[in-house]
Amino acid sequence: VLGVDAAPSMLAQARSRARETGVTDRLSLALGDARRLPVGNGVADVVCVFDVLDLFARGDLRAVLAECRRVLGPNGQLCVVTMDRVSVPDSRFLRAYEWAYRQVPGFERVGCRPISATELLREAGFAIQSVERLRRGWVWPVAGFVCTPDTVDEVQRA
Numbered sequence: 042v043l044g045v046d047a048a049p050s051m052l053a054q055a056r057s058r059a060r061e062t063g064v065t066d067r068l069s070l071a072l073g074d075a076r077r078l079p080v081g082n083g084v085a086d087v088v089c090v091f092d093v094l095d096l097f098a099r100g101d102l103r104a105v106l107a108e109c110r111r112v113l114g115p116n117g118q119l120c121v122v123t124m125d126r127v128s129v130p131d132s133r134f135l136r137a138y139e140w141a142y143r144q145v146p147g148f149e150r151v152g153c154r155p156i157s158a159t160e161l162l163r164e165a166g167f168a169i170q171s172v173e174r175l176r177r178g179w180v181w182p183v184a185g186f187v188c189t190p191d192t193v194d195e196v197q198r199a
Contacts, residue, residue, distance in 0.1 A: 043070075043080065045070075047072070047073065052070050075097075078108045080112045091121075118170075121162065122184070124154065124181065125158045125174065127159055142154055162186060172185070
């Protein structure tokens with residue numbers, strides 16, 4: 042298992058948890074950027090992206106998902122947990138959150154915000170196999186997606 046994070050503090054936490062749970066012999070951790078994963082083409086069986094996509098701007102999201110697709114093998118799976126806008130199309134939570142993003146100086150440093158995950162995953166060439174929609178703290182919209190690389194040729198899709 043390879044874990045990649047751009048934040049040294051998160052890697053330190055992962056190392057600590059690996060020691061606590063006794064899995065250091067099965068885990069490698071690397072400082073890296075999700076837009077340029079330190080992994081070869083088609084070598085991953087599974088890519089897990091938990092609470093990360095909602096941190097990126099839309100253009101960077103495309104790069105992250107393209108990297109996920111690049112490193113997955115032909116039978117690979119992408120597992121994503123993210124704040125999903127579809128779960129809250131018009132909620133008080135979403136309206137307040139988006140207002141804060143626009144109006145509160147520095148709020149964008151919080152990072153995460155609901156994204157249109159289904160649309161983005163499909164645009165990136167993934168077939169969604171399953172979705173589980175949840176709420177953290179009864180309000181925070183989260184969805185878990187299991188996807189596979191879409192094998193439909195781009196020409197056939199058009």
